[in-house]
Amino acid sequence: MDRERAVPDAVDPGLRADCGSCFGLCCVALPFAASADFAIDKDAGRPCPNLRTDFRCGVHSQLRQRGFTGCTVFDCFGAGQKVSQVTFGGQDWRSAPGTARQMFDVFPVMRQLHELLWYLTEALTLPAARPVHAALRAALEKTQGLTRGSAQELLALDVPAHRGEVNALLLRTSELVRAGVPGRKKQRRGADLMGARLKGAGLRGANLRGACLIAADLTGADLRTADLIGADLRDADLAGADLTGALFLTQAQLNAARGDAATALPPSLTRPAHWQARPAAPADPRP
Template sequence: MSRAQEHPTPDPAALSLTLRSDCGSCFGLCCVALPFAASADFAVDKEAGRPCRNLQTDFRCGIHTDLRQRGFSGCTVFDCFGAGQKISQVTFGGQDWRQAPGTAREMFDAFPVMRQLHELLWYLAEALTLPGARPVHAGLRRALAATECLTEGTAQELIALDVPAHRGEVNALLLRTSELVRARVPGKKKDRRGADLIGARLKGADLRGANLRGACLIAADLKGADLRSADLIGADLRDADLTAADLTDSIFLTQSQLNAARGDAATKVPGGLSRPGHW
């Protein structure tokens, strides 16, 4: 029997708690392993594997409370889905890259792989909470167990993992989940999957049950839009105006997407996600 077959299916509710970033248990991996380029999101260029100039010796950010004001808004919308602490405390057993420089390369290479796996776990755990997806719950549970098993591999196993292949298998289940859930919404649903909607005027739009997977909604006007039960997986919501929009029961929406958008006290967000502090 394979390790994946032996691995028990995690409880989605309990698992979701481990998929939230705990920077205090991480070795600043997103501040070191990942590259960024000088832009509206980042004040400077930084290559992969080089610590950000704002990273302190205790692995905390020296300008955490002023990131947006200092030109690092990109940091405020990044979410590792708990991959940072998993790599730091589990994969490498609490041994950090400063005390053991020989681990740095593998740690930095394994981190983005773990991040992708944890993102898939987030979507799978959410899918298992959706009553409309009950016909595929068995497949979702198997995929959840298999993905969780992959996260427990060694750094070498993570680096060698064919993530696109595994993501493709999981995505087929997530697509079916989306179809089943959105089919319960009455009427004709809009299909704008992968659409270029940059700056689109969608104020008050009826997008209930819409397919917005991978849609580019940068700076779109979604004030007062009805996005209930809409599939928002991978949608780019940077600077999208969600003032008074209804995102109740929207599916596959993440905290980082909300953080990248604009909204207000009247914006309705799904349970399990928090209203961004800058709204």
């Protein structure tokens, strides 16, 4: 157990995607363009041609090979099943096409709220943030209440304003936790570190909020207790890096990066299937 967390992570199962309880919303509601991440163009509200009638992906096991890497990176934080089963009471957009437009518009709103719930839940596991636990708990309960609103209420919600309120608490949480890390912490909030050579870098307790780390070499880097909220880790190499206790790291960020079996992760996150296994040690040439 890392020093910054005295209690185990207790992520609400409702904040993890349950595709079996969703009406394929990420495959319909969201647009994408032909690129390195997607093989085709698709408009918002148009079903992906790979979506089956049972709302499951017909090429799920071959997404990366077929040019749909972006699908393997995306994480809805459980918003898909919440919209499908709670907001719309289990009525799907195929059997009730009149609900489709509204359902698709609600989905990205719900995803943002569930992302905030993920961060708030994590913040409440951090003993160093105890001075703001009451405020964090109040924000968590308020956000949970918002997710239970009607479709009309969700669409009328000022999400940026609510996100701003929550972000202020998350920033204070980060400051409290990182203050307990010994030594001078690097302040690289919003920094452009695309392709940066940071192999073995000492980034423990660093402020990397919103930093661009696309294709950065972070192999063997010490990222313990670094604040990574909103950091762009697409194609960043995390092989052998230590992300133990990294603050506000999400599954989507890991999915977008590269790593291996030696990458140390927070217990609430899963090692992506596409990450490479630890290279085998060279054979001993001695007889």
